[in-house]
Amino acid sequence: MxxxxxxxxxxxxxxxxxxxxxxxxxxxxxxxxxxxxxxxxxxxxxxxxxxxxxxxxxxxxxxxxxxxxxxxxxxxxxxxxxxxxxxxxxxxxxxxxxxxxxxxxxxxxxxxxxxxxxxxxxxxxxxxxxxxxxxxxxxxxxxxxxxxxxxxxxxxxxxxxxxxxxxxxxxxxxxxxxxxxxxxxxxxxxxxxxxxxxxxxxxxxxxxxxxxxxxxxxxxxALANQAANHLVGGLVPQRMGNAHPNIVPYQDFPTADGHMILTVGNDGQFERLCTVAGHAEWAADARFRTNAARVEHREALVALLRAETVKRTTAQWIDALEKAGVPCGPINDIAQVFADPHVVARSLRxxxxxxxxxxxxxxxxxxxxxxxxxxxxxxxxxxxxxxxxxxxxxx
The missing domain is CATH 3.40.50.10540 (Crotonobetainyl-coa:carnitine coa-transferase; domain 1)
Known part of the structure; x- marks a missing residue:
């Protein structure tokens, strides 16, 4: 080429x-x-x-x-x-x-x-x-x-x-x-x-x-938002695994056959996630209605979501969430990356x-x-x- x-x-x-x-x-x-x-x-x-x-x-x-x-x-x-x-x-x-x-x-x-x-x-x-x-x-x-x-x-x-x-x-x-x-x-x-x-x-x-x-x-x-959190807010960021310090839910979740990633970036996406999960009431809950509230009540929300995500396979969740416009995806190994149809279409090899x-x-x-x-x-x-x-x- x-x-x-x-x-x-x-x-x-x-x-x-x-x-x-x-x-x-x-x-x-x-x-x-x-x-x-x-x-x-x-x-x-x-x-x-x-x-x-x-x-x-x-x-x-x-x-x-x-x-x-x-x-x-x-x-x-x-x-x-x-x-x-x-x-x-x-x-x-x-x-x-x-x-x-x-x-x-x-x-x-x-x-x-x-x-x-x-x-x-x-x-x-x-x-x-x-x-x-x-x-x-x-x-x-x-x-x-x-x-x-x-x-x-x-x-x-x-x-x-x-x-x-x-x-x-x-x-x-x-x-x-x-x-x-x-x-x-x-x-x-x-x-x-x-x-x-x-x-x-x-x-x-x-x-x-x-x-x-x-x-x-x-x-x-390149510390980006983590540095800003310290310089502006006086915080000393800590290790959080795959969770995000400023956005919830924005991490990995267990499924019936593995794991998936949810990257919910705004309240509208969260509302659609709740609907797909069969719990529309979560979006109206004062603890979860806004991102700031979800960050404050992170542990409670993550526990509720994990109890639901294990009920379907990764593929089932991704299919349903993509149709609803909720950002999500699998956790691929590198062989799976190069076999991914989008990666193939973009000619990344x-x-x-x-x-x-x-x-x-x-x-x-x-x-x-x-x-x-x-x-x-x-x-x-x-x-x-x-x-x-x-x-x-x-x-």
């Missing part, structure tokens, strides 16, 4: 010195949108995530385990060059490439590239229009700036684990991380947004700039070329009518494009 039209970022050159997830996630998005992304990797080993398997691209018997499934999630739409940054020749080559680059993304420790003369201050001298994005755990300033930062660590430090998981009083209670490296993913999204803003600024002024994106900053910003034949990746969620995302360039083999990139960029 490839786009017949140039992408929105066609002509933008990106030098990607990042590894693992946050930086590669940002540059993959830029590549999907048409930028020419060149991934700089260590000769012989490459990005750390190449070795984060199994599973491996090509299967367990593939002779060269240099591409894990993990690596493929964040490295399509790129070309790979193998350059030794610790060598003078490698540093000189990066400086020459950076002189031709629009955007450079790196996630070394603060000051880590200064010793090589590859920091923003040095490279902006040879390319004043360079947009240089640094992704770190804690940012370029502050008392934690020199600390290494990892997604799991920041989920704890940034408050996410304090509101994720069952309450301490419940079985299995205690802090819990999210099931994917969500801070890294969000950091990649914030970084790509900042890069696009910097490109627009340069379009107007010709000026490049240094972008400082930190995992901890992103995690705190994308076949791409790979070094061991065709492989599948997850589609970009960006749907642009005039400049659609391209899936022509699969995750690259280590150093596969070194000569090609040097010839194209430096000739």
């Amino acid at each position: 490839s786009s017949p039209k140039p992408g929105a970022l066609h002509g933008v050159k990106v030098l990607d010195l990042s590894r693992v997830l946050a930086g590669p996630w940002a540059t993959q998005m830029l590549g999907d949108l048409g930028a020419d992304v060149v991934k700089v990797e260590r000769p012989g080993t490459g990005d750390d995530t190449r070795a984060w398997g199994p599973p491996w691209v090509g299967g367990a018997d593939h002779p060269a385990h240099d591409m894990s499934a993990y690596f493929t999630c964040a490295n399509r739409s790129k070309r790979s060059v193998a350059i030794d940054l610790s060598s003078e020749d490698g540093q000189a080559l990066i400086r020459r490439l950076a002189a031709q680059t629009d955007v450079l993304v790196e996630n070394f420790k603060v000051g880590g590239l200064t010793q090589y003369g590859l920091d923003y201050a040095s490279l902006s001298q040879v390319n004043p229009g360079l947009i240089y994005c640094s992704i770190t755990g804690f940012g370029q300033t502050g008392p934690y700036a020199q600390r290494p930062g990892y997604d799991f660590l920041v989920q704890g430090m940034g408050g996410l684990m304090s509101v994720t998981g069952q309450a301490d009083t419940e079985p299995g209670g205690g802090p819990m991380k999210v099931g994917v490296a969500l801070v890294d993913v969000m950091t990649g999204l914030y970084a790509s947004n900042a890069i696009l803003a910097a490109l627009q600024h340069r379009h107007r002024t010709g000026e490049g700039q240094h972008i400082d994106v930190a995992l901890l900053d992103v995690q705190v910003a 994308v076949p791409m070329p790979g070094p061991a034949g065709e492989l599948s990746t997850v589609a970009s969620p960006l749907r642009l009518s005039a400049t659609p995302v391209s899936y022509a360039l699969g995750p690259p083999a280590l150093g596969a494009h070194t000569e090609e990139v040097v010839r194209e960029w430096l000739s």
